[in-house]
Amino acid sequence: MWLCYNVPYMKSAFIELIGRPSTGKSSLLNRICGHKISIISNVPQTTRNKVRGIYTEKRGQLVFIDTPGFHSSEKKFNTYLKDLAVTTLNEVDIVLYLLDVTRAIGHEEETLISLMKNFKQKLVIGLNKIDVTPNYEQQFQTLLKTSFDDAPKLSLSCKNGQGVQQLLSVLFEKAPEGELYYPDEYYTDQTPEFRISEIVREKVILNTRQEVPHAVYIEIADMEMRQAENTLWVRGFICVERESQKGIIVGKGGDTIKKIMMQAREDVAVLFPYSLELDFRVKVRSKWKRNDMLLKKLIM
Ligand SMILES: Nc1nc2c(ncn2[C@@H]2O[C@H](COP(=O)(O)OP(=O)(O)OP(=O)(O)O)[C@@H](O)[C@H]2O)c(=O)[nH]1
Ligand SMILES: [Mg+2]
Structure with missing residues (x-):
């Protein structure tokens, strides 16, 4: 409208x-x-x-x-x-x-x-x-x-x-005189994929310290809407630079990653009118910050 x-x-x-x-x-x-x-x-x-x-x-x-x-x-x-x-x-x-x-x-x-x-x-x-x-x-x-x-x-x-x-x-x-650029009910133009990956990254930042927040990027591998369950399944990776950072994110007995996923799910649930299942694994991508192709994709 x-x-x-x-x-x-x-x-x-x-x-x-x-x-x-x-x-x-x-x-x-x-x-x-x-x-x-x-x-x-x-x-x-x-x-x-x-x-x-x-x-x-x-x-x-x-x-x-x-x-x-x-x-x-x-x-x-x-x-x-x-x-x-x-x-x-x-x-x-x-x-x-x-x-x-x-x-x-x-x-x-x-x-x-x-x-x-x-x-x-x-x-x-x-x-x-x-x-x-x-x-x-x-x-x-x-x-x-x-x-x-x-x-x-x-x-x-x-x-x-x-x-x-x-x-x-x-x-x-x-501001100059001009027409609206977006319909009035829009408050952002971000894709669901970007919003979900940012919320997951935020929860990683909030649950870790020192160099870990800077070492992380999020990769969404797959999003699937299961109509019968009214559920969006999102699978992806929390990518870090080193094995030690992977250990910090996973936490003792998987405690930290579970907490990150739970907090992310709560925030994401507010944004979308359907249920969400987030399935994220942690993987090491050393030197990703020196990869121009990846940086061009991530920082835009
Ligand atoms: N006390 C107080 N804290 C604030 C205020 N505005 C922001 N903060 C806090 O400042 C910190 C940084 O806020 P952000 O909004 O992430 O700052 P930013 O400029 O977007 O940061 P970058 O994205 O890293 O450049 C957070 O802990 C906020 O809660 C304010 O008006 N008062
Ligand atoms: Mg900011």
């Missing part, structure tokens, strides 16, 4: 969310769109893809593109993630640059600030996590004022929703 609001004109825009790892980009996307679209964790570089979240109301439609955290590193894997975030900047109407006010501005943030200067005309700045550090003004506002005098700056908390409505007003003000 398409919206037929009685307003003089509609607005619509593509908006990229960019910022250092863990600034809260995915949390903001989910809060605005009202659904769990992008996975979230306190591990840097949780997001590895361009994840679209769609927000529609009487003023029009905002299509948010969540991107991987901007991390200065020369490693191949990080370069892929960074390039994805940077190349998207040229494709969108608005750049929403998110900073984490609980962390000091270091070299990485300064690199991003320099990059953002090329997009001043379409820039909106969000200062997130003010629930933790409400008195951040001195450190951030002075720097941002000298670098981006004209860009709107919003104080935000994705945790309690503070500032989010004001942010939406600013974004609609900045």
